[in-house]
Amino acid sequence: xxxxxxxxxxxxxxxxxxxxxxxxxxxxxxxxxxxxxxxxxxxxxxxxxxxxxxxxxxxxxxxxxxxxxxxxxxxxxxxxxxxxxxxxxxxxxxxxxxxxxxxxxxxxxxxxxxxxxxxxxxxxxxxxxxxxxxxxxxxxxxxxxxxxxxxxxxxxxxxxxxxxxxxxxxxxxxxxxxxxxxxxxxxxxxxxxxxx
Amino acid sequence: xxxxxxxxxxxxxxxxxxxxxxxxxxxxxxxxxxxxxxxxxxxxxxxxxxxxxxxxxxxxxxxxxxxxxxxxxxxxxxxxxxxxxxxxxxxxxxxxxxxxxxxxxxxxxxxxxxxxxxxxxxxxxxxxxxxxxxxxxxxxxxxxxxxxxxxxxxxxxxxxxxxxxxxxxxxxxxxxxxxxxxxxxxxxxxxxxxxxxxxxxxxxxxx
Amino acid sequence: xxxxxxxxxxxxxxxxxxxxxxxxxxxxxxxxxxxxxxxxxxxxxxxxxxxxxxxxxxxxxxxxxxxxxxxxxxxxxxxxxxxxxxxxxxxxxxxxxxxxxxxxxxxxxxxxxxxxxxxxxxxxxxxxxxxxxxxxxxxxxxxxxxxxxxxxxxxxxxxxxxxxxxxxxxxxxxxx
Numbered sequence: 001x002x003x004x005x006x007x008x009x010x011x012x013x014x015x016x017x018x019x020x021x022x023x024x025x026x027x028x029x030x031x032x033x034x035x036x037x038x039x040x041x042x043x044x045x046x047x048x049x050x051x052x053x054x055x056x057x058x059x060x061x062x063x064x065x066x067x068x069x070x071x072x073x074x075x076x077x078x079x080x081x082x083x084x085x086x087x088x089x090x091x092x093x094x095x096x097x098x099x100x101x102x103x104x105x106x107x108x109x110x111x112x113x114x115x116x117x118x119x120x121x122x123x124x125x126x127x128x129x130x131x132x133x134x135x136x137x138x139x140x141x142x143x144x145x146x147x148x149x150x151x152x153x154x155x156x157x158x159x160x161x162x163x164x165x166x167x168x169x170x171x172x173x174x175x176x177x178x179x180x181x182x183x184x185x186x187x188x189x190x191x192x193x194x195x196x
Numbered sequence: 197x198x199x200x201x202x203x204x205x206x207x208x209x210x211x212x213x214x215x216x217x218x219x220x221x222x223x224x225x226x227x228x229x230x231x232x233x234x235x236x237x238x239x240x241x242x243x244x245x246x247x248x249x250x251x252x253x254x255x256x257x258x259x260x261x262x263x264x265x266x267x268x269x270x271x272x273x274x275x276x277x278x279x280x281x282x283x284x285x286x287x288x289x290x291x292x293x294x295x296x297x298x299x300x301x302x303x304x305x306x307x308x309x310x311x312x313x314x315x316x317x318x319x320x321x322x323x324x325x326x327x328x329x330x331x332x333x334x335x336x337x338x339x340x341x342x343x344x345x346x347x348x349x350x351x352x353x354x355x356x357x358x359x360x361x362x363x364x365x366x367x368x369x370x371x372x373x374x375x376x377x378x379x380x381x382x383x384x385x386x387x388x389x390x391x392x393x394x395x396x397x398x399x400x401x402x403x
Numbered sequence: 404x405x406x407x408x409x410x411x412x413x414x415x416x417x418x419x420x421x422x423x424x425x426x427x428x429x430x431x432x433x434x435x436x437x438x439x440x441x442x443x444x445x446x447x448x449x450x451x452x453x454x455x456x457x458x459x460x461x462x463x464x465x466x467x468x469x470x471x472x473x474x475x476x477x478x479x480x481x482x483x484x485x486x487x488x489x490x491x492x493x494x495x496x497x498x499x500x501x502x503x504x505x506x507x508x509x510x511x512x513x514x515x516x517x518x519x520x521x522x523x524x525x526x527x528x529x530x531x532x533x534x535x536x537x538x539x540x541x542x543x544x545x546x547x548x549x550x551x552x553x554x555x556x557x558x559x560x561x562x563x564x565x566x567x568x569x570x571x572x573x574x575x576x577x578x579x
Contacts, residue, residue, distance in 0.1 A: 003437030015436070016485045022432050023489020024496075026440055026542075029428065031494035032501075033421030037413075038509055038523075042578045045571035051418045056546065058422025059429060063550040065212055066430035072218055075434070082438040084539060084548040084555040091544075091555055094537025095562025097529050102541075102567050103574045105526015109534065110442035110490065110542040112527070117491045118498035119506045122523040129527015130443060134450045136528070137535045141467035148536060156554040166552055167215040174212035178205050181419075194579060204419065 003080055027114055036114040038106030038122060039194075045103065047191040050184040057177045064170050078166075088151035105129065235320055242331040243303055245340045246358065249365040252276055260300040264315045265307060273334075275305065276369065283311050286318055298325045305330035305337075341365045413503070429550055436482075439547020442490070443534045444483025447471075451478045511578050522577060537562075 033055050034040045043049025071078035102108060107115060107126045115123025141148070159166055235241070251259055252275070261278035263270050270280035281291055283306075295302055302319070304312035304327070312329045319327050330337065339345070344362035347355040415421075432440055451471045455462040455478065462468040471478045498504045510519035534540040537559050539548060545563060548556020 003433065004435045015482060016480075018435060019482045019485035020489040020492075022428065022436075022440065023486035023491075024493035025428050025489075026425075026486070027490035027493025027495075028497045029421055029425050029493075030490070031497035031503075032416045033418055033425075034413075034415035036494060036498065036503070039511065039578060040415075045567050046575065046579055048579075051415075054418035055422040055425060056541075058419055059425035060546060060549045061208075061212070062423055062426025063429040063433070064552070065215065066427065067433055067550065068215055070430070070434060072215075078551070080437060081433050081551045082547075083551050083553040084544055084559075086553070086555040086558070087536075087538065088558070091537040091558055092562055094533040094535070095559045096566045097533030098537065098540065098559075099563045099566025100570060101526040101529030101533060102563060103526070103570055104522045104577070105530065106523070106578070107526065107530075108442070108541040109446070109530060110440075110540070113442060113487065113490045114494035114498075117494035118504045121506060121508045122510070122519055125520050125523040126527040126530075127446070129524040129529075130446050130531040130534075131450060131527075132524075133528040133531015133533075134443070134447050134535060135454075135531075137532045138450065138454070138465075138467040141465070145466055153554070158552045158554055158557065161554050167218065169552060171212045171216050174209055178209060181201075181205070201419075 003076065026110070027117065030111060031114040031118065035111040036118050036120065036123070038111075038115065038120075041108075041111060042103070042106045043194070046194075047187050048194040050188055053180055053184055057180055061170075061174050061177045064173065068166060068170055083155040083157050086151075086153040086156045087149065088153065090148050090150060232321060236317070241316060241327060241329050243328045244331050245337045246361065246365075248275075248303065248330055248337075249341050249362075249369070253365065253368055258300050260294065260302045262295075262302060262304050262315070263306070264304055264311045269307070275334075275337075278305070283315055286315055295319055296322070296324045301326045301328055303328040303330060306333050308333045308335055341369065414501075429547060433547075433550065438482070439543060439550060440486060441483045441539065441543035441547070442487065443531070443540050443543065444481060445487025446531075447535075448478050448481045448484045513579075514577060518577075 030036070034051055035055070040049050041052055044052040067076065067078060067081070070076040098108075105112075105122075105126045107123060109127075109130055112123045112126040112130070116127050137144075153161075158164055158169060248261075252261075259277065261275055263274050263278045263280045264283045264286065265280075266282050267280055270278075274280065279294075285291070286295075296319075302324070304315040306312040306315075309329055309332060312333060316327050316329045332339075341362050344359055344366060347359055429439060432438070448471070451462070451468055454468055455472050459472075462472050495504065508516045508519055510516055530540065534543075537544055538555070539545070539559060541560075541563060544556055545560035546556075549560055550556070
């Protein structure tokens with residue numbers, strides 16, 4: 001009955017080994033899908049390469065559906081999974097900043113690690129930038145602490161907040177995914193070809 | 197659009213729609229019938245009134261006494277420290293945190309032991325632990341603790357010890373049917389213990 | 404797609420296939436550990452360790468670091484650190500199998516290498532700050548968060564992509 005480490009089916013000493021293996025697979029898949037190339041990533045915003053949407057939405061949808069099935073079949077307790085806490089204003093600000101960072105740098109933290117791994121200097125510099133950014137944040141923390149912790153709503157899920165049925169939402173999301181893919185391939189075909 | 201993708205998309209949507217049509221899930225996993233039968237036969241769920249009396253007197257913190265009768269009956273008389281969960285409310289979510297835990301011992305009682313047995317069976321089936329039934333219910337409680345029978349001269353000393361214990365207990369619990377309101381400090385819903393389904397979320401998450 | 408002399412170099416997986424594998428991986432991660440993946444946690448641990456090593460007194464008292472600095476527990480002993488290490492190794496494996504490993508700067512032909520690096524640094528800075536506010540980046544918050552249907556995950560995802568779409572026109576010179 002999952003989550004496994006939580007229910008002591010796998011002991012916690014294996015935790016770090018598991019982390020390593022998961023990271024391994026994660027990095028491999030990301031890189032093999034082309035996420036180590038910044039120009040490929042940014043293509044989603046300019047219409048010449050939609051790999052980000054395709055991988056991202058597929059993976060969220062597949063994972064969501066898999067987990068819901070596992071929960072239904074009794075292999076997993078969905079309510080024990082970690083839900084990201086909601087800090088409304090801080091997260092909105094954070095995601096806006098990150099959106100700009102994505103445009104400027106062409107990477108996101110995970111993909112910058114893959115770029116770093118294959119030797120891309122811009123990936124390395126990006127990761128250094130993240131380091132400095134976190135450092136700056138933590139130095140300034142005493143001043144922004146209050147804002148950072150404002151609007152705490154707890155570990156809210158969509159079910160809690162909007163009262164939607166998770167299954168309905170998962171299905172709706174899958175439909176949205178298909179629509180997004182169709183639209184994106186249409187756009188892709190009509191945008192001029194970019195060599196990168 | 198290639199045929200292959202259309203096929204995959206349709207397959208994907210079918211998988212997703214499967215979620216919509218799932219029959220209402222089996223709420224919790226139930227324990228297998230054979231072990232349940234064993235538990236029914238084993239009889240080690242019974243707690244004698246003497247034992248319960250002793251534990252109450254000793255203020256045993258591991259006790260969680262549940263009165264499964266109606267609220268009216270509970271108000272007339274109840275064991276000290278008992279909480280009233282009428283049988284039909286036993287499965288409500290609010291009580292799950294108190295009943296489904298392995299810290300305290302849950303002891304069901306009712307007037308006889310029919311309702312308490314039913315409560316026990318219900319919770320046992322759901323896999324709850326540490327469930328007990330007051331042997332003979334309140335009826336037996338009255339006959340042993342509250343109004344103990346003095347043993348005849350031919351009975352052993354053990355019987356006399358038991359009798360003196362019971363007299364002492366009956367004084368502790370107030371004498372007889374009524375006038376027990378003082379002793380019972382009905383802690384209606386002691387909200388302190390909200391173990392609440394181990395929502396001890398995994399320490400960290402995000403990055 | 405770009406084809407160099409050795410034509411296999413930049414042939415990537417079919418994105419849907421990659422997405423499927425990634426989705427299964429995320430589900431497996433949740434199943435085994437109850438949490439999702441993350442990418443900035445490892446870097447954060449490095450920052451904390453660095454500050455702690457250089458100025459332990461300060462780290463112990465400052466609001467932010469003190470949360471992660473414990474007497475006997477090394478802040479690097481963090482699930483995310485190992486996972487981050489795994490990402491780097493995994494990506495290296497994938498890249499080297501396909502022959503993509505080499506030291507270079509990838510940039511649009513319309514800008515110089517230097518411009519690219521400056522903006523990479525700026526982007527990184529913003530991401531560092533932003534991810535701390537949002538308690539996650541695209542992998543941790545948007546990806547893993549959305550999988551468990553958390554409100555924050557979707558807010559973050561919409562925020563990041565929405566903002567980027569909004570301002571994409573401003574930065575087009577960098578990319579197209």
